[in-house]
Amino acid sequence: MPVLAFAISCKNARQESKDDIVILKEEAKFRQEVYSFKDSVPTYDFDHLAPLFDQDDDKVHVINFWATWCEPCLDEMPNFLKLNEIYQDDWDLTLVSLDLRNQVNSRLKPFVESRNIEDLVIWLDDPKENEWIPKVDKNWSGALPATLIYRGDSRRFYEEAFSYEKLKEEVEYFMSL
């Protein structure tokens, strides 16, 4: 299974970055369907996730970094989900989990399944944090929670937990661009 996933990933490295996130999400669905991993959380290393941070469309992209054991992350998550119901296809929300490997089955999957947020969650499995943290944002200390919001060339990084009001304000700023 990991070999097949790797083969698919290698093949997709040739795709243009614009299509990559579509490919990534289709890939995840493919794995879920073919292997009946309805409870699987798609797993990516940073290189394969990188296109997510650089989509060349006109959509508002929101990427939230969290973990199941991070209380402020859990406190703010309903705010993202509530806005997701409001914006739906007008924005693109991804919840990137940084749970430890030994927590994926015991904590992450049950959490994701019980809240039916399989479509939104990705597990980032890349131990070389000193290399990829600055690629997300050069000022990020690595603390959770953290959120990246961008639309085209406008981007903001928030190393903080969001209240509903603050999150809505920030997203509406990007929507109004």
Add this chain to the structure above:
Amino acid sequence: MKTLKILAVLAFLIIISAFAAINFHLFQDEYQVGDVAADFSLKNIDGEMVSLADRTDAKGFIVVFTCNTCPFAQANEKRILALDAKFDTKGYPVIAINPNDPEVKAGESLAAMQAIAKEHGYTFPYLADDHQEVFPEFGAKKTPTVFVLQKQNDELIVKYKGAIDDSARDESAVDKRFVEDAVEALLAGKTIKTNNTKAIGCAIKA
């Protein structure tokens, strides 16, 4: 109507700037590599107050901001113990500080710290930053974070800040042991190659 919209945007920008200014101010004086670090006096798990000045024999210190409950801190516990085992007798003992406010985060009380230290055999002081003053001074934003200090004349100079190694979440994938390399370099009188690194961690609850 348009004026209202402009005013709303202006108010919004002011709010954002104020928030950014507050955050900036909190960590404005955080230590950069090369800065002089101030000593402190914090309570250890045995009830005694501890300062860096107490260790007259030390050449420097490996100051680790860590805590009881953060899984990243827990995942790095063995590595912190290993650092103390390796470097305490060579002049660079580990000094662990818990920066969390136990009123904000359950499980971070002094009693809980004592239990963890006893259970896991801590060989180093485990201090409580109970006024939340030391961690902002250092500029620690999450646990675990390491600051390697070196004694130069009568001052403590920050020589390294950041992660323990290059694979915080997965011990089996460690390739570069940043803190180990930094302390070895100091002991050998060499320059530290990598003196500022990043890793994922739990935001400090103040």
